Amino acid sequence: MKLNKQDILKALESISAPGEGQNMVESGAIKNVVTFADEVIVDITINNPSLQAKKKTEVDIMKTIHDLVYEKAKITVNVKVEAATAKSKNEIKGKAIPGIQNIIAVASGKGGVGKSTVTSNLAVTLAKMGFKVGVLDADIYGPSVPIMFQVENEKPLAVNIDGKSKMKPIESYGVKILSIGFFTKPDQAVVWRGPMAAKALNQMIFDAHWGELDFMLIDLPPGTGDIHLSIMQSLPITGAVVVSTPQNVALSDAKKGVAMFQQASINVPVLGIIENMAYFTPEELPNNKYYIFGKEGAKHLAEDLKVPFLGDIPLVQSIREAGDVGRPAALQTATPLEEAFEKLTQNVVQEVVNRNTALPPTEAIKITTMAGCSAVKK
Numbered sequence: 001m002k003l004n005k006q007d008i009l010k011a012l013e014s015i016s017a018p019g020e021g022q023n024m025v026e027s028g029a030i031k032n033v034v035t036f037a038d039e040v041i042v043d044i045t046i047n048n049p050s051l052q053a054k055k056k057t058e059v060d061i062m063k064t065i066h067d068l069v070y071e072k073a074k075i076t077v078n079v080k081v082e083a084a085t086a087k088s089k090n091e092i093k094g095k096a097i098p099g100i101q102n103i104i105a106v107a108s109g110k111g112g113v114g115k116s117t118v119t120s121n122l123a124v125t126l127a128k129m130g131f132k133v134g135v136l137d138a139d140i141y142g143p144s145v146p147i148m149f150q151v152e153n154e155k156p157l158a159v160n161i162d163g164k165s166k167m168k169p170i171e172s173y174g175v176k177i178l179s180i181g182f183f184t185k186p187d188q189a190v191v192w193r194g195p196m197a198a199k200a201l202n203q204m205i206f207d208a209h210w211g212e213l214d215f216m217l218i219d220l221p222p223g224t225g226d227i228h229l230s231i232m233q234s235l236p237i238t239g240a241v242v243v244s245t246p247q248n249v250a251l252s253d254a255k256k257g258v259a260m261f262q263q264a265s266i267n268v269p270v271l272g273i274i275e276n277m278a279y280f281t282p283e284e285l286p287n288n289k290y291y292i293f294g295k296e297g298a299k300h301l302a303e304d305l306k307v308p309f310l311g312d313i314p315l316v317q318s319i320r321e322a323g324d325v326g327r328p329a330a331l332q333t334a335t336p337l338e339e340a341f342e343k344l345t346q347n348v349v350q351e352v353v354n355r356n357t358a359l360p361p362t363e364a365i366k367i368t369t370m371a372g373c374s375a376v377k378k
Contacts, residue, residue: 001070003035008042011068013164015060017046017053022206023164024061031080039074040065045082054079096236097205099212100134102352105231105240105268107261109253111142111222114276115243117323118313119219120148121330122241125345127174128330131214134169136204137179138231139221140197141190146181149173150326156182159209166209173331176213178204198230205234215352223253224260232266236362239271239355241310241348246275246297254298258305268362271351272308273298274344277315286336289314308351311344313337 009025016022017029024030024044032043042061046053058077065073106122108115119135126133137145146152149172156167156178169176180200184190190197210216218237221227231237240261244254254273261268275298279289292315302309313319316337322329330341 001038001072003038003040003070003073005033005035007069008033008035008040008065010163011064012042012061014068015064017044017048017057038070038072039076041076041078043078043080045080047082054081097210097216100210100216101214102238102356103216103218103235104271104348104352105218105220105237105261106243107220107228107240107257108222108243109224109255109257110250113222113243113245113250113254114313115222116144116148116219117319117328118241118243118274118276119217120145120323120328121313121319121341122345122348123175123215123217124173124328125330125341126215126217126349129345129349132212133174134176134210134213134216135178136216136218137177137181138201138218138227140180140200140227141221143179143181143184143190145177145179145219146170148323148326148328149175149177151177152181152326154182156208161209167204167207168209172326173328176210178208180204197227201227201230201234224256228260232268233364236364237268238362239269239352241271241274243274243276244298244301245277246291246294248294248297250293251297251301254301255305258307269355269359270305270307271348271355272310273302273305274310275299275312278312280315283317308347310347310351311340313340313344 009030012030013023013025015024017024017027029044029046030042031045032041034041044057044061046057057079061077062075065075106115106119116139123133123135135145137143146154151170151172154170156170158165159168160166167178169178170182171177180190218231220231242254242257244250258270258273260266261270275296277293278298279291279295281289299309299312316329318332319329319337322332329337332338
């Protein structure tokens with residue numbers, strides 16, 4: 001049998017080199033393929049110097065060609081190790097995802113301000129408006145989105161897309177969802193260093209079949225840290241939304257969150273600030289407002305930082321109850337909460353339109369390590 005180079009390359013698209021998120025062909029690991037009748041020579045470069053990685057690469061290539069192309073092929077695999085130069089171990093290759101129009105990062109300076117609740121309700125409201133929506137739960141150490149969509153017991157299935165195996169996001173209320181929570185037990189703590197977290201995010205981003213989306217919402221962890229840099233390095237973020245409660249402690253951290261996105265080396269447009277738990281309204285006194293955490297603190301912060309104020313959400317018992325039972329409060333019809341989330345979502349959409357009209361597409365940032373210190377640059 002005479003082997004064909006294109007058949008070999010197509011077969012190798014089904015496997016990836018150790019430590020790489022993309023397949024061997026897309027990642028550029030395959031340097032050359034030469035065929036002679038029933039013989040094939042594959043030259044590949046990998047970044048992992050271990051003997052185990054080199055052997056696994058060789059075995060995977062030989063098995064794939066035998067299984068998918070010709071079982072009696074005579075195969076020679078030349079594995080070369082090339083150390084990564086000037087790259088952080090946590091780096092995820094930045095590129096756009098075909099079919100996804102806008103990627104919105106939802107962040108908070110500190111935990112406990114309702115960031116995931118806001119993300120979930122924004123998502124379902126966008127879906128109600130007719131948009132195609134996905135949520136990536138990037139809060140690796142505290143994933144809560146599966147609970148809020150009542151899909152915590154679901155497991156993503158594998159689907160074959162153009163000959164490649166991809167994860168199929170779980171869908172609930174018209175929203176596509178992926179979260180590390182789907183792959184861990186409810187009582188299991190995720191104790192990972194940065195590189196492992198980055199690899200998990202890489203798989204959920206690039207090894208998933210998201211399909212066509214108008215909006216992907218990324219629920220970031222609290223604070224300003226390693227996961228944030230990995231996400232912004234991974235994807236060209238359209239814009240960021242910062243969630244805060246009105247009290248000074250939260251506002252101080254929210255200010256840092258805005259500053260992170262506005263750094264010249266990161267330069268992700270801040271679409272605005274959302275004030276959550278703006279006031280308390282008891283069920284028996286629906287017209288009363290009690291400003292438990294202070295009044296309009298996030299609104300004043302937005303004015304001081306010269307970024308849009310997107311709206312406020314009250315502290316209402318039904319929002320908590322809705323999240324606990326896995327049915328976001330914005331799904332309730334003809335209620336003040338539905339109206340509040342609709343107004344908030346309309347403001348977010350308008351700011352995305354304004355941003356896309358006035359500014360060029362955001363680039364994914366690059367992270368390098370220089371003299372033992374991390375440096376972030378475009």
